[in-house]
Amino acid sequence: MATLPFSSTHGLLEQVRQCLQRRLALPVRAWAASQPEAQVWQIGAAVRLLATPAGPGPVPPSPPAADYPPLLVYDHVPQALGAQLRARGTSYADAAGNAWLQHLELLAGAPASEPALAVSSPAWHVQLLRLLFQLVLTPALAASAIPRLAASTQLPVAVVRQLLRSLAAQGFWHPEAPLGVSPLLLPAPARYWLAHYASTLRRRLNGQRYRSRCPTPVADWAQRGLPAECLWSGEAAAHLLLGCPAPPTSLTLYSQLPRPQLVQQLDLVPSPKGAIEILNAFAPATCFAPTDPRCVPPLLVYADLLTSEHPPHQVLAQALHARYLSNLLA
Structure with a gap:
């Protein structure tokens, strides 16, 4: 392993330490180690590693036994070198933000003895x-x-x-x-x-049904402009995504707008059997990268169609799956 000048070594360790700290959103503290040019890094509450600078060239030999597991620190780890290090089970980090650390507990900043958290509520x-x-x-x-x-x-x-x-x-x-x-x-x-x-x-999205205050046919709704932050799902979106010529018979709409404001803008009134269903959007608008800018993603359209017992909706769901979701849900 090539030896770096002390000043370069210190600068590289500090650069990679700060980069790793940003990537993990955990404190990475450093102090001197007994080995020359190395540092002991504590990541989070419990993980301690021996951070050792590694120069360019072939994969260095395994370091001698130390008090802490080794972490090789590079200026840059090319893809081939990273594959070799991972195959050997050697942790590494570089100044470009690449890293491989065999410590699940870093995800939560908890000791390794703590069992993985299950979703319990x-x-x-x-x-x-x-x-x-x-x-x-x-x-x-x-x-x-x-x-x-x-x-x-x-x-x-x-x-x-x-x-x-x-x-x-x-x-x-x-x-x-x-x-x-x-x-x-x-x-x-x-x-x-x-x-x-x-x-x-879905049960927590304040789903409610409405009808138009005016006798506007449902078929006309799918073609009308919607307020910002509003997207079609369900049957209306499936028709748009699949290019179905027939008008939808029901409408599902996701919106981040306050419900009273939206209902007023669309001139709707509550109706338990209304053809228009509105739900609160559960993700930022930027998440809904549109296949069609008027619709939520096909996965959500498909999920909404599956909640319906209306046979034509199941047919639409199958067609949507075949066109957009066969790889994702393989």
């Missing part, structure tokens, strides 16, 4: 489904640092850490995947989300 299950929906739609998001993942999903950082541990415990998440590579193990999470959406998350 309906509220936690709702949060899990909210997070999982966005990860399934955008798997690359799973490779993000935890603060960015929390910001994207509008969930607290501590909640995201605990939910990731739950996903790992259920086999949906590969906790030892390199940072920068999606650790989400599809397609099982997508099927899990679909199986639990209607019974857990």
Whole structure:
């Protein structure tokens, strides 16, 4: 292993330490080690590693036995070198943000002896489904640092850490995947989300039925402009996504607008048997990367169709699955 000048070594260790701290959203504290040029890094509450600078060239030999597991620190780890290090079970980190750490507990900042957190309450299950929906739609998001993942999903950082541990415990998440590579193990999470959406998350979205105050035909609604933050789902969205010429007979709408404001804008009145169903959006608008800018993603359209006992809706669900979801739900 090439020897770096002390000043370069210290600068590299500090640069990588700060980068790792940002990526994990956990404190990474450093102090001198007995080995020359190395440092002891404590990540979170309990994980301690011997951070040792590694120069360019072939994979260095295994370091001698030390008080702490080794962490090789590089300026940059090319893909081939990273594969060799992972195959050998050697943790590493670099100044470009690439890292591979074999410590599941870093997801929650808890000691390794603590059992993985399971989702034990309906509220936690709702949060899990909210997070999982966005990860399934955008798997690359799973490779993000935890603060960015929390910001994207509008969930607290501590909640995201605990939910990731739950996903790992259920086999949906590969906790030892390199940072920068999606650790989400599809397609099982997508099927899990679909199986639990209607019974857990949808029930908490204040779903209510309405009718138009004026005798406007339902067929005309799917073509009208909607207020910002409003998207079609269910039968109306399926018709738009599949290019069905027949008008829908029912409408499902997701909105982030306050319900009184939306009802007033659309001139609706409550009606238990009304053809218009409105639900609160459960994810940020930026999450709904549109296949069609008027509709929620096909996965959510499909889930809403499955909640209906109307036979034509089941036919639409099958067609939607064939066109958009066969790979995701394989």
